[in-house]
Amino acid sequence: MLRIAVPNKGSLSEVAAEMLAEAGYSGRRDSRQLVHTDTRNGVEFFYLRPRDIATYVGSGALHVGITGRDLLLDSGSGAEEIAPLDFADSTFRFASPAGGEITDIAHLAGKRVATSYPKLVDDFLLERGVRSELVKLDGAVESAVQLGVADAVADVVSTGATLRAAGLDIFGPVILQSTALLIGGPSPHPGSDRLLRRLKGVLVARKYAILEYDLPAEKIEEASAIASGIEAPTVSPLHRDGWVAVRVMVRRDDANEVMDRLYDIGAKGIFVTQVHAARF
Numbered sequence: 609m610l611r612i613a614v615p616n617k618g619s620l621s622e623v624a625a626e627m628l629a630e631a632g633y634s635g636r637r638d639s640r641q642l643v644h645t646d647t648r649n650g651v652e653f654f655y656l657r658p659r660d661i662a663t664y665v666g667s668g669a670l671h672v673g674i675t676g677r678d679l680l681l682d683s684g685s686g687a688e689e690i691a692p693l694d695f696a697d698s699t700f701r702f703a704s705p706a707g708g709e710i711t712d713i714a715h716l717a718g719k720r721v722a723t724s725y726p727k728l729v730d731d732f733l734l735e736r737g738v739r740s741e742l743v744k745l746d747g748a749v750e751s752a753v754q755l756g757v758a759d760a761v762a763d764v765v766s767t768g769a770t771l772r773a774a775g776l777d778i779f780g781p782v783i784l785q786s787t788a789l790l791i792g793g794p795s796p797h798p799g800s801d802r803l804l805r806r807l808k809g810v811l812v813a814r815k816y817a818i819l820e821y822d823l824p825a826e827k828i829e830e831a832s833a834i835a836s837g838i839e840a841p842t843v844s845p846l847h848r849d850g851w852v853a854v855r856v857m858v859r860r861d862d863a864n865e866v867m868d869r870l871y872d873i874g875a876k877g878i879f880v881t882q883v884h885a886a887r888f
């Protein structure tokens with residue numbers, strides 16, 4: 609049976625559970641349940657702290673897992689990225705009091721840097737020859753400067769609202785671009801390919817829609833240039849002289865603009881439908 613580590617709490621847990629449900633897996637019913645077996649799909653889910661997932665997968669105790677790239681690197685485990693999962697995108701950055709003296713990583717030498725990701729930050733600073741004192745905190749790291757336990761912080765930044773509210777400004781280079789990942793370890797399992805194919809199918813279904821329209825046949829090259837699809841548009845004859853019916857995948861975000869442009873070159877009966885699942 610394929611053994612999968614999934615986040616039990618925090619910002620990764622909800623989306624990870626939604627993706628697995630969309631991929632056709634059954635999940636736990638109660639948020640306190642730690643293990644769930646989906647016998648139909650031959651998988652066992654272990655609900656673990658996001659921070660611990662790379663440790664379990666890297667040790668070979670579990671075959672694959674869902675976690676953030678930042679958590680994977682901070683764990684120092686031997687687990688490796690299999691594929692990005694397109695959620696929990698964030699950057700990992702240094703920040704210091706707005707208008708203060710710390711505006712470059714060289715200024716961190718001998719200073720106290722608060723973070724929940726000490727290995728990630730230490731590796732980054734040591735590679736650049738900067739020696740700082742790391743203050744390890746569990747969360748709400750942005751308050752560490754105000755409360756006097758650190759001179760600067762290194763933390764996850766998404767909108768930047770939390771930093772601003774704490775009177776901090778980003779400085780220095782990007783430490784890491786993070787995103788949620790499917791990770792694997794030293795003990796591969798044949799079932800993990802199917803899991804990956806299903807998760808990729810969910811990503812495509814979320815990102816793409818099916819666009820269909822009718823078009824005068826002589827316009828087909830022009831229309832294909834506007835929407836060329838993942839491979840190529842499907843063109844079928846219409847029961848009307850000189851017209852064709854076209855079916856093509858488009859990115860959901862672009863659908864309305866594409867529809868306007870197709871309308872402008874003479875397409876009729878243009879509609880978009882949702883993709884529920886996909887395999888490529």
Ligand SMILES: Nc1ncnc2c1ncn2[C@@H]1O[C@H](COP(=O)(O)OP(=O)(O)OP(=O)(O)O)[C@@H](O)[C@H]1O
Pocket residue numbers: 615617618619620658659675676677678679696697698747764765766767786787
């Ligand atoms: N605001 C955010 N936007 C995007 N990703 C985030 C955000 N906060 C945390 N993450 C990502 O979530 C993962 C951290 O998971 P974790 O469960 O610790 O989330 P959390 O929301 O910080 O939980 P906790 O409540 O335990 O602090 C990391 O990969 C991190 O990059």
Ligand SMILES: O=P(O)(O)OC[C@H]1O[C@H](OP(=O)(O)OP(=O)(O)O)[C@H](O)[C@@H]1O
Pocket residue numbers: 619746747748749750763764765766767768769770771
């Ligand atoms: O840039 P923003 O959009 O403001 O988001 C970033 C914040 O989100 C996360 O905090 P979380 O809610 O997980 O709390 P935590 O600090 O206790 O982990 C992260 O640790 C930052 O503090």
Ligand SMILES: [Mg+2]
Pocket residue numbers: 747
């Ligand atoms: Mg957090």
